[in-house]
Amino acid sequence: MRRRWMPTALGLGFALVSVLGLTGATPGARASTAPPVLTDGHGLTVVKQPWWVDGNERTFTFVVRTDEVPKYSAMAGQVSGEHVIMVTLPEDYDSSGGTRYPVQYHLHGHPDYPDTALNQQMFEESTAGGVPLINVAPNGSGRGWYTNWVNSPAELGQQNWENFHLDQVIPFVDANLRTISTRDARAISGHSMGGFGAFHYAERRPELFGYLGSFSGGLDLLNQAQRAAVVGTTQLPGSGTPTVPADAIFGVPVWPLDTVWNVRSPAQHVESLRGMGVAMYAGNGGNLAEEPVAALAESVARDTNLVTRDNLVAAGIPHTFVDYGDGSTWAEGCDGKHAQPACLKADMRHFVGLLMAGLAHP
Template sequence: MTKRRRTVVVLGFIFALVGLLGFTGATPAAHAGNAPPVFADGHGLTVVKQPWWVDGAERTFKFVVRTVEVPEYSTMAGQNSGEHVIMVTLPEGYDSSGATRYPVQYHLHGHPDYPDTALNQQMFEESTAGGVPLINVAPNGSGRGWYTNWVNPPAALGPQNWQNFHLDQVIPFVDANLRTIAARQGRAISGHSMGGFGAFHYAQSRPELFGYVGSFSGGLDLLNQAQRAAVVATTQLPGSGTPTVAPDAIFGVPVWPLDTVWNEKSPAQHVESLRGMGVAMYTGNGGNLADNPPQALTEHVARETNLVTRDNLVAAGIPHTFIDYGDGSTWAEGCNGKHAQPACLKADMNHFVGLLMKELAHP
């Protein structure tokens, strides 16, 4: 979740928003001693690099897969097109030799970011410290994947079916290889920025999969013109991945009357399928505009999209948690209400995990 963009007068505001609004059957594997799990191919995924621990704490590991649903993709620095890094944090004391099974939280990163950031690892490990029995999984969504099946993917890349990859392949693959509670009541999804959009979109598309959904400063309203402009801008920025793609590649033409897909996939206007699911949204107001204007403006727009979503949830009578922490001063030490502020995101995750553990099935 970076904050670099070109400064052309007309596009400056849009590019500032783009920086982060996203607008970040096998036998269950054992976790024994120093050995990370070993995964078996399946559910359309081929393991090209087996899990390895990221550090000596031996709680978080990464592995790499390939899939025909996204055979190639626009890459950012350090990525190999077609190879998808997935990061997993296990609960303290995880051991597949017994009968214990755990709920899973899938967390989707923002734009333009990676699943295996140090911040994600910190959020996962800190929010589950002290024996919280929760597995966290962060799949690759690329710099501009937008957690959807693209309408017009470029021929050079092939299909960009990110939704199919995550929902039809990653979830059952994780269930097959780890000791999970492989049911709706044992599964949650969350995300930051672009990932917040993805979390709501996935939960609305497949409500039978998730018992809880959470958005951390997500861009939830694709009818919001600033949000829409930011999505389009991500297609044109090399920093979001190369090669760049056509403006209509992801959701189709963004202009009425050809913007049907944009309207259909906008989470803010399609809340009904969330009924019966736990729902939580977190947002600041950007704080002091003079302090880091790009992130302040980005969070301001994200908040507007969250307010529309909140209003529609209220109108539909759907219970939810909405945390509007303003400039962050009362939310967490070091939180300043900005879009990608680590202290704010850690507080979001800590609160969200608390909600999950009250509602999801767990040991």
């Protein structure tokens, strides 16, 4: 597993160089010290069986291939077409036991990876002490944007990230792990680009999820700064090689050719979330003179959250919105900036508390 943490940030066209995207838990008493053996299925081929990332034996990674995303723009350390997925099990998980658990699917930001040290810490720390929750972090690549691309470049083939995650990863996990495979025991969450993905997936397929969480997500594709950020990810080499055309993901970003941008903008399509638990978290960037890129990134992300909140209120859909400002009252070490680890850990702790109150579990 990668022990580095790659920050994510919201870019504003050419003005910014980054874009929105971006441990010792108590070992469980498990009957076997081997991670689960996984069986191919639901369109996924396992090319590397699970291995524990450390001696705590709670978190493992594995690698699959899928025809829905046969290749992708690979970042450093990635093999295009090989998709790493990280799973954190509850402390008392027993592959041969009878207990089944709810699942949280967490989507990483841009330009980031699913198997980071920060993700592992977020998952293990938020479920320490016997919290009965499985966490799954699938690969979304540096610029996947958790959607089926409208103009996939021929050199990569189709980029059907939505199909990969919703139609393949979810049933694959249910078939191979001891999950409660129902809507009321399944959650989707994500950070930054992943926050967009979580809202997009929940709105497109509300029958799959009982709870939704966004951590500093870019939720409004009508926001021009957010739109510039997405276009920026197509052009930055740090988002993966090769780069792709600016219209590859959502099509042409300019009216009147921007239909897909409008249709897939989460902020304006909240009605399908009715009856689902919804939570959003955002800071205001804090002091703009300190780390101005991360500060501005969070400020723009918060703007998209405010639009989403207003639409949820107008629709009469209950939700939780933690608007934590400069972070000083949210968590020690949180400064209200984008991709700040202390802020994200606090987001996850709070969100897992909501899940345990709202999802079916042992």
